[in-house]
């Protein structure tokens with residue numbers, strides 16, 4: 001599971017499997033922590049996991065509309081906040097978009113590799129980087145509370161396509 005979290009998804013992989021795994025981990029995690037994994041939260045998480053590309057709140061609202069569901073923006077934002085709080089979803093500030101976490105059970109800060117070409121995102125999620133940032137910040141008398149590193153570049157697929 002952890003190795004998968006570090007890898008970019010292989011082209012043509014069985015993404016249904018990723019979605020099934022994400023939903024299963026969410027059920028286990030919410031069960032363990034006594035959190036309510038409502039139908040709405042499940043649907044929002046499934047839509048975030050639509051692919052390995054970040055999804056905007058308005059993409060989710062559009063999908064709800066297509067499905068004929070009535071969901072006011074605040075409802076969807078509240079569901080996203082719940083998912084972020086639970087660690088099931090990360091918010092990528094630079095893109096103003098959301099990405100599913102492949103390893104939500106383990107508490108971590110995010111380092112994200114974002115492909116500029118296809119927008120695929122992978123989590124690097126390296127505790128050494130986290131510790132280094134904390135240490136360097138501490139040396140400046142700064143207590144790091146939340147870190148989010150967004151690294152832009154080209155994924156392997158896009159690079160090999162030239």
Ligand SMILES: [Zn+2]
Pocket residue numbers: 009013014015016018019051052
């Ligand atoms: Zn996948």
Ligand SMILES: [Zn+2]
Pocket residue numbers: 090101102103104108110123125
């Ligand atoms: Zn994560």
Ligand SMILES: [Zn+2]
Pocket residue numbers: 115116117118119120154155156157158159
């Ligand atoms: Zn790419």
